[in-house]
Amino acid sequence: MTAPLDTEGPAAPPRSNGELVFTEPWQSRAFGIAVALHEAGAFAWPRFQASLIERIAAWQAMPGDQPWNYYRHWLGALEDVLAGSGTVLPGEVTERAHRLADRPAGHDHPAGHGHGH
Amino acid sequence: MTGNGSGERLPPALRTEALEQLLTERGLVDPAAVDRLITQYETNVGPLNGAKVVARAWTDPEYRRRLLDDGTAAIGELGFGGLQTECLVVVENTPTTHNVVVCTLCSCYPWAVLGLPPSWYKDPAYRARMVREPRTVLSEMGLDLGDDVRITVRDSSSEVRWMVLPERPAGTEDMSEEQLVPLVTRDAMVGVAKVEAP
Known part of the structure; x- marks a missing residue:
């Protein structure tokens, strides 16, 4: 059938009423990681969905000082699923994230590894 | 399930990056495959x-x-x-x-x-x-x-x-x-x- 999708041609207009789905790059990473893991068979989608529902319900029960951020719950759900299966533990993520936070400025230079400049 | 203590306060961008690193190191995720999926859903679907x-x-x-x-x-x-x-x-x-x-x-x-x-x-x-x-x-x-x-x-x-x-x-x-x-x-x-x- 039709090749999926001419995003610029005459058939494009339906996308023009779309808006940015991801407001920050990490949101698209969190999205892509979850789908990639699911496609690789790491978990069944309903398992992830159940975690997402739990996360959102918990926030709604007690919004606290965290503003609504859908992908924050998405990320939390993904962490919950991976923790539940023992794949990646929350403490490991926290520890690694702290280490990343301590990187010197300029760490995300596109060249990546050499920090000598 | 949601009580990760102070770790929850870390910016989600950092937690996401940390998670992707750990998954990649364990051979569970290929960052290039994640890139392809994002492109797929952002532009093709x-x-x-x-x-x-x-x-x-x-x-x-x-x-x-x-x-x-x-x-x-x-x-x-x-x-x-x-x-x-x-x-x-x-x-x-x-x-x-x-x-x-x-x-x-x-x-x-x-x-x-x-x-x-x-x-x-x-x-x-x-x-x-x-x-x-x-x-x-x-x-x-x-x-x-x-x-x-x-x-x-x-x-x-x-x-x-x-x-x-x-x-x-x-x-x-x-x-x-x-x-x-x-x-x-x-x-x-x-x-x-x-x-x-x-």
């Missing part, structure tokens, strides 16, 4: 797919029947499907019945035909209020429905994803399937708008 489905249903009564009978199978005929469309149910809007889709629990959404959900769809206010006062919310979104129009709110669940087959606008009788496709908007397929004639 979108409401255009659903628009093609709608235009086909408007111009082919047999297809329309199959679509309303088994949404998943019918979108599969056009080459669409996959995650989040395992049980797609398509409901038809008419001059007297209006369907609108919401997911009160987790904002699930038929990605394969509509792309990823817009931010308002995921907003707690939309999710809560659409169920309670759909006529008011639709009006706020620019869709005023007469009192004689019956509104049905379709709440997606982990089993069912809903998509709306909007009304074909008057004045488009002579248009071809290809000409109709660009008229169909995402919002019309969620049920928060109507399709307008050009």
